[in-house]
Amino acid sequence: xxxxxxxxxxxxxxxxxxxxxxxxxxxxxxxxxxxxxxxxxxxxxxxxxxxxxxxxxxxxxxxxxxxxxxxxxxxxxxxxxxxxxxxxxxxxxxxxxxxxxxxxxxxxxxxxxxxxxxxxxxxxxxxxxxxxxxxxxxxxxxxxxxxxxxxxxxxxxxxxxxxxxxxxxxxxxxxxxxxxxxxxxxxxxxxxxxxxxxxxxxxxxxxxxxxxxxxxxxxxxxxxxxxxxxxxxxxxxxxxxxxxxxxxxxxxxxxxxxxxxxxxxxxxxxxxxxxxxxxxxxxxxxxxxxxxxxxxxxxxxxxxxxxxxxxxxxxxxxxxxxxxxxxxxxxxxxxxxxxxxxxxxxxxxxxxxxxxxxxxxxxxxxxxxxxxxxxxxxxxxxxxxxxxxxxxxxxxxxxxxxxxxxxxxxxxxxxxxxxxxxxxxxxxxxxxxxxxxxxxxxxxxxxxxxxxxxxxxxxxxxxxxxxxxxxxxxxxxxxxx
Numbered sequence: 001x002x003x004x005x006x007x008x009x010x011x012x013x014x015x016x017x018x019x020x021x022x023x024x025x026x027x028x029x030x031x032x033x034x035x036x037x038x039x040x041x042x043x044x045x046x047x048x049x050x051x052x053x054x055x056x057x058x059x060x061x062x063x064x065x066x067x068x069x070x071x072x073x074x075x076x077x078x079x080x081x082x083x084x085x086x087x088x089x090x091x092x093x094x095x096x097x098x099x100x101x102x103x104x105x106x107x108x109x110x111x112x113x114x115x116x117x118x119x120x121x122x123x124x125x126x127x128x129x130x131x132x133x134x135x136x137x138x139x140x141x142x143x144x145x146x147x148x149x150x151x152x153x154x155x156x157x158x159x160x161x162x163x164x165x166x167x168x169x170x171x172x173x174x175x176x177x178x179x180x181x182x183x184x185x186x187x188x189x190x191x192x193x194x195x196x197x198x199x200x201x202x203x204x205x206x207x208x209x210x211x212x213x214x215x216x217x218x219x220x221x222x223x224x225x226x227x228x229x230x231x232x233x234x235x236x237x238x239x240x241x242x243x244x245x246x247x248x249x250x251x252x253x254x255x256x257x258x259x260x261x262x263x264x265x266x267x268x269x270x271x272x273x274x275x276x277x278x279x280x281x282x283x284x285x286x287x288x289x290x291x292x293x294x295x296x297x298x299x300x301x302x303x304x305x306x307x308x309x310x311x312x313x314x315x316x317x318x319x320x321x322x323x324x325x326x327x328x329x330x331x332x333x334x335x336x337x338x339x340x341x342x343x344x345x346x347x348x349x350x351x352x353x354x355x356x357x358x359x360x361x362x363x364x365x366x367x368x369x370x371x372x373x374x375x376x377x378x379x380x381x382x383x384x385x386x387x388x389x390x391x392x393x394x395x396x397x398x399x400x401x402x403x404x405x406x407x408x409x410x411x412x413x414x415x416x417x418x419x420x421x422x423x424x425x426x427x428x429x430x431x432x433x434x435x436x437x438x439x440x441x442x443x444x445x446x447x448x449x450x451x452x453x454x455x456x457x458x459x460x461x462x463x464x465x466x467x468x469x470x471x472x473x474x475x476x477x478x479x480x481x
Contacts, residue, residue: 005213005223009205020206021198022046030194031158034166036181038200038248041208043167044073044139048080051137056090056113062134062162066121067150069140070271077139078109078121085111100128129154135162142168142177145267151176166193170246172262174255200248204231239404247400259409260386268389269398270316276397278306278317284340289317291337291344292439294432295352296323304334305436306341307394309444314394319402319433327355338363345443347435349373371439381438382409388441396437405433 003014011019018026019042025035026046037043051064068074078094085092095110100120108122122128124144129136136154144150151166158164168177184195200208204227213223225233238244245251255261270276278284288309296302302325306318318337322330338344344363348356348370356370371377388394396402408431 003210003214004216004218005210006226007207007210007213008226009207010210011207014210017049018046019203019208019211021196021202025196026050028194028196029163030192031163032166032191033163033194033196034180034184035168035196035198036177036250037167037169037196037198038203038250039169041198041200041203042211043198044077045080047137047139047165047167048077049084051119051135052081052084052088052090052092054135055111055117055119056085056088056092056115058115060113060115060117063117063132064119064135064137065129065132065154065157066119066137067124067129067139067141067144067154068121069124069143070273071123072271072273073139074109074121074123077137078111078119081111081119081121085113090114124150126150126153129157132157133160133162136164138164138166138168140168141166142171142175142262143266147176147263151180170250170252170262171266172246172255172258173252174261175252175263178252197250199250200231200234239400240408242407243400243404253407257410258407259382259411260389260406262403262407264386264389265396265403265406267392268394268396269403270395272398274398276316276395281336281340284337287317287340289341290314290440290443291341292436292441292443293334293338293344293346293355294436294439295347295350295355296432301432302330302334303432303436304337305433305440306337307440307444312393314388314441314444316394316396316437319397319436321433331358335362338368341367341443343367343369343443343445345369345371345439347371347373347439369443371442373435381435381442382411384441385434385438394441402433405431406437409434 003010022042025033025043026049035043051066054060054062055064066074066077068077082092082094084090091114093112095112095118097107098110098120099107100122104127106122106125106128108120108128111119111121120132124140126144126146126149129150130153134157136157138150138154141147141150154164166177166180170178172178180191180193181195183190184193189195209222209225209227209230213220216222222230222233234248235244238247242253246253253262290307290309292305294301294303302322304318304320305316307314308317320333320337322333325333338359344359344367346352346356346359346368349372352370356368359368360370362368371381385394
């Protein structure tokens with residue numbers, strides 16, 4: 001039988017449904033099991049098979065409660081379950097989206113079997129797990145808003161039986177997922193979790209590329225690759241080395257040196273498939289928008305980051321990245337957007353000086369503020385980014401490039417005790433997106449519905465009062481003037 005592709009490693013059973021690492025996971029009937037895994041090697045797909053088997057077999061005792069990263073992933077997991085039910089001729093009824101808690105507005109995609117047992121597939125809201133008995137599948141566990149809370153609420157559901165499967169790539173060394181793994185490896189595994197680990201290299205050595213090439217179209221570029229070439233293909237496509245090691249090699253990013261932990265960034269991200277972007281400058285009309293611009297030319301990017309203020313939350317509406325473009329050409333792209341901004345702040349360092357002078361002539365000093373970067377200025381810009389994320393007052397794109405840029409910024413303390421923010425230059429830039437975001441947040445400042453405080457200030461010959469206003473600039477000071 002002929003096969004597609006140039007894979008050198010052929011599974012022992014080329015026509016088998018599962019690769020060895022998938023079979024090992026499926027056959028593991030431990031009450032608690034966890035896998036740290038590479039991205040996109042078929043783990044969610046292979047997990048859906050035993051989930052269907054447990055629910056559909058005669059005498060099944062438990063429902064299955066599946067937590068996915070977002071609603072789209074929840075629907076995809078249930079589609080995999082439906083596929084397995086059809087393959088093995090198991091009677092199943094797709095009930096679609098079912099409300100499981102009206103007060104908390106929680107719903108799930110539900111597949112009901114002839115056993116009267118169901119698979120409930122939902123997004124990663126820990127509240128959805130509360131009070132539910134039966135098995136648990138926590139897919140992309142580390143990517144949830146609060147993995148520790150998810151575990152705390154899901155685990156008691158096993159009291160009367162069932163099992164819990166935790167499946168995830170890493171999201172930083174401080175993430176609860178990694179703490180569970182360290183507990184397994186370093187503290188004698190007190191929770192008695194069955195631990196699995198599958199890197200991209202592991203999957204390739206067990207025939208993953210062969211399986212992938214059989215599924216891809218004949219003209220797909222991966223068809224010409226062997227395992228070593230595919231490994232390099234994936235690695236070279238990642239935003240940076242840390243992203244590759246974390247997403248594909250099960251090495252958590254180091255949260256000790258990065259200024260922003262992965263958990264913090266993940267909680268600020270839009271869901272992967274949410275439409276958040278403004279398409280054109282004309283769409284800015286009627287919106288309260290603020291922008292930050294970090295200037296680059298060749299090695300670094302020019303980035304404009306646009307935020308919309310709704311209530312007290314800043315929503316990213318546009319991120320434009322320009323490289324290897326002359327100043328006039330960049331201006332043709334950026335100025336139509338800046339025209340609509342309430343306020344814009346720009347890096348007034350190096351190349352930014354000429355930019356800033358021209359922009360202030362065009363927009364005025366209030367609408368366009370130039371900020372000269374120094375150690376203290378960077379500190380005053382960086383901490384509000386962290387603060388907005390901690391308070392959940394900013395939303396950012398779900399993007400590996402953005403995530404890598406935000407992670408690239410590190411905080412160091414000099415011998416003199418001063419704080420210094422640094423970032424290594426890479427093909428992804430020089431933390432340009434981070435500083436554009438920081439500048440946009442600074443542009444928004446304390447903006448919002450203005451509340452004026454009036455205090456009576458008696459003069460020697462008058463009882464007149466003055467209003468207290470908010471001034472702009474680094475550290476924005478409130479006071480009378």
